[in-house]
Amino acid sequence: MNQQTPQSRRVGLFVTCLVDLFRPSIGFASVKLLEDAGYTVDVPMAQTCCGQPAYNSGDREDTIAIARKTIETFEDYDYIVAPSGSCAGMLKKHYPALFKDGDWAERAKAFSAKVYELTSFLTDVAGVDHVDVVHPGSVTYHDSCSGLRELGIREQPRKLLRSVGGLEIKEMPESDVCCGFGGTFCVKYPDISNRIVEDKTDSIRQSGAKTLLAGDLGCLMNMAGKLQRQGSDVEVRHVAEVLAGMCDTPAIGRRKD
Amino acid sequence: MEIRSPAFKENARAALDDPQLRHALEHVKSGFIVKRAMAAEALPEFEKLRDSSKAIKDETLANLDKYLEAYETKVTESGGHVHWAESAADARDIILKICQSVGARTVTKGKSMISEEIELNDFLEGNGVQPVETDLGEYIIQLRGEHPSHIIAPAVHLARSQVEADFRRVHTHLPVDRDLTEPVTLLSEARKVLRAKYFQADVGITGANFLVAETGTSVIVTNEGNGDLTQILPKVHIVLASIEKIVPTLSDLSQVLRVLARSATGQDMSVYTTLSTGPRRAGDPDGPEQYHVVLLDNGRSSMIGTEFQEMLRCIRCGACMNHCPVYHAVGGHTYGWVYPGPMGSVLTPSLIGVDKAGHLPNASTFCGRCEAVCPVRIPLPKMMRHWREREFSRRLNPATQRYGLKAWAFFARRPRLYRLATSIGIPVLSLFGGRGRFKSLPLAGGWTRHRDMPAPEGRTFMQEWKQREAQKQGARI
Ligand code: SF4
Numbered sequence: 012m013n014q015q016t017p018q019s020r021r022v023g024l025f026v027t028c029l030v031d032l033f034r035p036s037i038g039f040a041s042v043k044l045l046e047d048a049g050y051t052v053d054v055p056m057a058q059t060c061c062g063q064p065a066y067n068s069g070d071r072e073d074t075i076a077i078a079r080k081t082i083e084t085f086e087d088y089d090y091i092v093a094p095s096g097s098c099a100g101m102l103k104k105h106y107p108a109l110f111k112d113g114d115w116a117e118r119a120k121a122f123s124a125k126v127y128e129l130t131s132f133l134t135d136v137a138g139v140d141h142v143d144v145v146h147p148g149s150v151t152y153h154d155s156c157s158g159l160r161e162l163g164i165r166e167q168p169r170k171l172l173r174s175v176g177g178l179e180i181k182e183m184p185e186s187d188v189c190c191g192f193g194g195t196f197c198v199k200y201p202d203i204s205n206r207i208v209e210d211k212t213d214s215i216r217q218s219g220a221k222t223l224l225a226g227d228l229g230c231l232m233n234m235a236g237k238l239q240r241q242g243s244d245v246e247v248r249h250v251a252e253v254l255a256g257m258c259d260t261p262a263i264g265r266r267k268d
Numbered sequence: 269m270e271i272r273s274p275a276f277k278e279n280a281r282a283a284l285d286d287p288q289l290r291h292a293l294e295h296v297k298s299g300f301i302v303k304r305a306m307a308a309e310a311l312p313e314f315e316k317l318r319d320s321s322k323a324i325k326d327e328t329l330a331n332l333d334k335y336l337e338a339y340e341t342k343v344t345e346s347g348g349h350v351h352w353a354e355s356a357a358d359a360r361d362i363i364l365k366i367c368q369s370v371g372a373r374t375v376t377k378g379k380s381m382i383s384e385e386i387e388l389n390d391f392l393e394g395n396g397v398q399p400v401e402t403d404l405g406e407y408i409i410q411l412r413g414e415h416p417s418h419i420i421a422p423a424v425h426l427a428r429s430q431v432e433a434d435f436r437r438v439h440t441h442l443p444v445d446r447d448l449t450e451p452v453t454l455l456s457e458a459r460k461v462l463r464a465k466y467f468q469a470d471v472g473i474t475g476a477n478f479l480v481a482e483t484g485t486s487v488i489v490t491n492e493g494n495g496d497l498t499q500i501l502p503k504v505h506i507v508l509a510s511i512e513k514i515v516p517t518l519s520d521l522s523q524v525l526r527v528l529a530r531s532a533t534g535q536d537m538s539v540y541t542t543l544s545t546g547p548r549r550a551g552d553p554d555g556p557e558q559y560h561v562v563l564l565d566n567g568r569s570s571m572i573g574t575e576f577q578e579m580l581r582c583i584r585c586g587a588c589m590n591h592c593p594v595y596h597a598v599g600g601h602t603y604g605w606v607y608p609g610p611m612g613s614v615l616t617p618s619l620i621g622v623d624k625a626g627h628l629p630n631a632s633t634f635c636g637r638c639e640a641v642c643p644v645r646i647p648l649p650k651m652m653r654h655w656r657e658r659e660f661s662r663r664l665n666p667a668t669q670r671y672g673l674k675a676w677a678f679f680a681r682r683p684r685l686y687r688l689a690t691s692i693g694i695p696v697l698s699l700f701g702g703r704g705r706f707k708s709l710p711l712a713g714g715w716t717r718h719r720d721m722p723a724p725e726g727r728t729f730m731q732e733w734k735q736r737e738a739q740k741q742g743a744r745i
Contacts, residue, residue, distance in 0.1 A: 069665070236721055
């Protein structure tokens, strides 16, 4: 299946700042999935954030400084994998655009070629087509915007989810519509963000699924926060937790009773 | 038109609180999106046509001066006149002079966003010339004293019942017991009322979807046929268009037309596509005696050669706003000037200044759906980001935002300090999130006003990872 030598199987995990700070379980689930697929996973301590808050606020100088640090930290790995379409999109699609030419442009390009979002890495690079876990019940999957439109991630997580024992996918209407998170957008324009996430939670309810999954913690926190404010009992998790069979931690926004 | 973009947030609040508007905006969501998707799906070469349309517009913009000159030559050869208007005021003056030269009292108008941009109606009225909008949506808007809320569906923010009430208020010469319950009855009533106006009008003003350099032709696409009557019946036809509407050849035109209606309404073609070249010739059965083209710049030429040049590819199909979650939430009037939605968020700052329109490029989640459907592949989010960069470097955004961001960036650039700060802060925050989430949180009011904030699990991933690695090492020893 995979013709690579062990030397070309070193993955640097880009944890993402939200996973680091809010939900380490997603990081550990990612490590497990990558290790199960036969990769050696390393987590360089010198990583912080991909720089999107600065980039999307128009602060190019800080973005470039952060991008250089990230590239330096990760460029020696064979692959750089992130459990987020948004951060992976930043690293893969936007870093190269930050450097016009010269040495850094070359480095950013070489770096970017090795960056993947977790589920697409598993299916498209590692050739994983099933996972050996059970998760009884129905789930619905939200396609986060950057993953979907910048990286073309749609089938990959669903393909893996279909191999999970006892799991049924119930699609929501308009799963490809934004949840209203948008990074700093949701705090700069809270009222608009709220309307958008209300529409999203309506769609989630319409699916009738017990669990909501997605590949981006920012979106998940937004949707979980709204569902819980509305009193919904839909459980919210990152897709990696289900795929790795690591759902013993309480769902997002929940705590053990 | 009064610029209300600086009050974007207040406008948004009012729009969100308007249940009737919410209902009307549902149509944008349900109607346009599905129809576009079906039209795109049904045409195997659709994606290729988008590429070639983009290429046609890029080539035009790269040689805009050449094509504009060629266009002018052809218009002149066919007996028409081209007038160059650098500013909105220039365009208004030129149009008024033409109207006055034929003693015009009434002008009929086809749909034109440029006319909105230069605030033509108020100006003409103030100078004793009565403009009459003939596009149904524009006519309704004019009756209400409003502005369009969408570039191809100006009255999309209104319910049928509101329009019925307007018609009953204004068309007092018609029987009160007439039935106006079906949208088509509204259309035929407007048609009847407008029919007389076409014959009274001395001048007809239309916009142009395209101008063809090769032949000096102006092109309009409509679904009601009102544009044809507007430009054929009066003595004088004035085409009002901005300079980027040029396409080089008729064959280019035919390509771009194939993506326009599909992207806009999901139709293969609009019902009427009308090409006009010059005034009526000897032997023509109809047509105007005079044919004028007013070419408006109004800041566009200064976009050439900048990071905003690509915006000039826009063919005004409206697909970006039809697919925009922010537009769906707040509607077109919230944007506070002529052009709403994603295309407006890029174009408006270019035309009225980012100091006034700063909210527009910021009020986007960067979901990218606009770019994904734009027939000429304009990278709208990227250009909104460029506006944010300009704002940031000119220090136009709020100080609290800047300092917050700078403080965050200070740590993000220094991994060791970042690690230290987060390894202290996060477990503390987690300690307070007793129920797994926060109902309110200092500094996160925008978030917790509407939703709970999930609490951190406990320690950071990095702390846990270090421990796991240390244990592994220990086990090996
Ligand atoms: S920006 Fe693109 S999608 Fe929006 S109106 Fe212009 S051409 Fe259409």
